[in-house]
Amino acid sequence: MSRHDVIEIRFHGRGGQGAVTAANILVAAAWRSGLWGQAFPFFGAERRGAPVMAFARLSKKRVMVHSMIRHPDIVVVLDPKLPELVNVLDGLKPGGKVVINSPAPPKLKKDSYGIYYVDATKIALELGLVLAGWPLVNTPMLGALAKVVGLPIENVKEAIIDYIGKKGGELNAKAAERAYNEVKAYE
Amino acid sequence: MHVVIKPLTGNYAVAWAVKLARVRVVSAYPITPQTTIVEKISEFVEKGEMDAKMIRVESEHSALAAVYGAASGGVRAFTATSSHGLMYMSEMLWWVAGARVPLVMAIVTRTMGPPWNIWTDHSDFLSQRDTGWLMMFAEHNQEVLDSIIQLFRITEDPRVFLPGMVALDAFILSHTTEPVNIPDQSLVDSFLPERRQPYVFRAGEPITMGNIPSNLEEQMRMRWDIHESLEAAKKVIAEVDQEWSKLTGRSYGGLIDCYKCSDAKYFIVGAGAWVGDMREATDLLRSEGYKVGLVKIRYVRPFPSEELASVLKNAKGVIVFDRAVSPGSAGPMYLDVATHLAAQSVRVPIKNVLAGLAGVDVTYEDIAGIVKSFVNELESKGTISKYIEWYFG
Numbered sequence: 001m002s003r004h005d006v007i008e009i010r011f012h013g014r015g016g017q018g019a020v021t022a023a024n025i026l027v028a029a030a031w032r033s034g035l036w037g038q039a040f041p042f043f044g045a046e047r048r049g050a051p052v053m054a055f056a057r058l059s060k061k062r063v064m065v066h067s068m069i070r071h072p073d074i075v076v077v078l079d080p081k082l083p084e085l086v087n088v089l090d091g092l093k094p095g096g097k098v099v100i101n102s103p104a105p106p107k108l109k110k111d112s113y114g115i116y117y118v119d120a121t122k123i124a125l126e127l128g129l130v131l132a133g134w135p136l137v138n139t140p141m142l143g144a145l146a147k148v149v150g151l152p153i154e155n156v157k158e159a160i161i162d163y164i165g166k167k168g169g170e171l172n173a174k175a176a177e178r179a180y181n182e183v184k185a186y187e
Numbered sequence: 188m189h190v191v192i193k194p195l196t197g198n199y200a201v202a203w204a205v206k207l208a209r210v211r212v213v214s215a216y217p218i219t220p221q222t223t224i225v226e227k228i229s230e231f232v233e234k235g236e237m238d239a240k241m242i243r244v245e246s247e248h249s250a251l252a253a254v255y256g257a258a259s260g261g262v263r264a265f266t267a268t269s270s271h272g273l274m275y276m277s278e279m280l281w282w283v284a285g286a287r288v289p290l291v292m293a294i295v296t297r298t299m300g301p302p303w304n305i306w307t308d309h310s311d312f313l314s315q316r317d318t319g320w321l322m323m324f325a326e327h328n329q330e331v332l333d334s335i336i337q338l339f340r341i342t343e344d345p346r347v348f349l350p351g352m353v354a355l356d357a358f359i360l361s362h363t364t365e366p367v368n369i370p371d372q373s374l375v376d377s378f379l380p381e382r383r384q385p386y387v388f389r390a391g392e393p394i395t396m397g398n399i400p401s402n403l404e405e406q407m408r409m410r411w412d413i414h415e416s417l418e419a420a421k422k423v424i425a426e427v428d429q430e431w432s433k434l435t436g437r438s439y440g441g442l443i444d445c446y447k448c449s450d451a452k453y454f455i456v457g458a459g460a461w462v463g464d465m466r467e468a469t470d471l472l473r474s475e476g477y478k479v480g481l482v483k484i485r486y487v488r489p490f491p492s493e494e495l496a497s498v499l500k501n502a503k504g505v506i507v508f509d510r511a512v513s514p515g516s517a518g519p520m521y522l523d524v525a526t527h528l529a530a531q532s533v534r535v536p537i538k539n540v541l542a543g544l545a546g547v548d549v550t551y552e553d554i555a556g557i558v559k560s561f562v563n564e565l566e567s568k569g570t571i572s573k574y575i576e577w578y579f580g
Contacts, residue, residue, distance in 0.1 A: 024364045027194040031366045037194070040363040064463035066327075066359040067550040 013078035018138030028159035143176030197360035202227035204335035212257035270297035284319030289342035306546020321351035442491035451480025467551035492527035
């Protein structure tokens with residue numbers, strides 16, 4: 001963990017993909033794992049499909065600061081095409097990590113960052129996790145992130161079911177677990 | 188006792204507190220970033236988890252008028268707004284305070300236009316400081332929840348009998364999720380007695396309110412009495428903080444909270460969510476050898492004059508951060524701090540920093556940098572060259 005043992009995370013998604021929900025569930029999963037969490041959306045007008053961001057902090061102690069995250073330790077990218085539209089590496093700390101939804105090793109320079117990828121879209125489609133025509137990639141990406149930051153997957157699954165409810169929650173939890181097991185480091 | 192800790196946004200923390208306080212009437216008009224407070228309360232009511240009436244209205248002016256009516260009729264009532272909504276409501280704020288009707292309002296602090304902007308600063312909230320309401324700032328979501336419950340108790344105390352508002356910063360609290368301990372309903376019931384208020388409007392017992400005064404001095408005495416009751420509220424606020432602490436283990440210090448003050452020579456003074464960043468700045472400055480302490484102002488009305496004087500009486504320098512300005516004068520918080528310290532013969536250089544207006548992000552590094560220059564200048568020259576300074580980042 002970095003300064004004062006705080007991990008700062010930025011999520012990149014598209015409006016409607018559930019980046020904010022993922023960040024909120026992360027706080028609940030962190031709490032179950034004995035960590036303090038804080039999550040907040042990017043404060044702008046959001047439109048379905050447009051690039052959006054959400055943020056989270058994880059810490060062993062209560063997080064006191066409420067200002068923006070400018071230099072994240074980790075970025076999570078929910079849509080494989082987003083790096084073509086926005087600079088997802090903006091402000092990422094040297095040695096920082098990228099966790100991206102991608103079927104193959106992504107075209108991101110990996111020399112100064114740790115890159116992790118998982119095909120969250122495929123997981124969602126295979127599990128029938130589709131809403132209004134969109135595969136739900138936020139919960140599998142949360143599973144992948146849990147692997148990278150070292151959160152126990154059981155806590156993530158419980159947090160997902162608690163947040164979404166038993167009905168849809170169990171399928172989302174399953175997707176998170178698959179991504180947790182399938183996420184790969186781009187060596 | 189069963190402890191429930193849920194990740195809640197600041198706005199949801201407000202809604203939970205309102206539910207736990209057994210509020211019976213809620214009326215509000217939606218405005219970003221207040222909206223999700225009322226949405227959550229509607230959901231509680233709709234699901235039958237909260238026995239309350241939601242009154243839909245066409246404006247903020249009517250929203251406060253409606254809850255004022257409900258509260259006059261003898262029930263706990265609540266509303267919430269932000270920014271331009273608060274301005275539109277302003278006339279009713281005076282009315283409710285003047286009528287001495289206890290009720291509670293949440294203000295999700297948002298800057299004033301033009302131009303149109305939904306981000307936080309404290310211009311809306313602090314512009315209402317002369318109305319006669321109790322006014323307090325919360326620093327984080329737990330304090331939001333606890334303070335709303337406490338404020339029902341304080342406003343309904345016969346020594347006070349005035350309305351009160353809680354400020355929470357737009358987005359950086361209102362839409363930020365943090366773990367929040369939700370107290371048991373039985374705990375809140377034991378803490379909040381049956382509603383008390385100076386008089387109740389009842390059908391069949393007509394009284395008139397607010398007629399033209401036959402005696403002008405009587406009206407002036409009414410204004411004096413609001414002032415006296417706010418002074419008396421200081422003791423009530425401290426008592427309530429202690430009692431809440433006994434029940435929950437959480438104390439916020441009453442009117443002010445001090446951080447690393449005991450051996451400090453220089454003091455940061457601030458209010459609202461950025462106090463958390465000021466704590467981090469204080470830690471950073473301490474690690475570099477600066478003897479800095481932090482005073483968080485919780486209550487701006489009543490203003491903690493004696494409490495501040497007692498903490499700051501031996502200070503070598505005080506730096507007050509304002510997220511609002513009274514153009515042509517200075518920051519509202521600074522004006523209060525400087526006046527009340529001078530009146531109690533506390534002679535100390537006091538600097539005013541105007542920062543974070545219009546939602547400009549201020550980090551703990553920004554704050555530490557500003558404080559460092561202040562201390563360095565005072566130590567090298569013994570005086571400050573600019574006592575009001577704008578910081579744009």
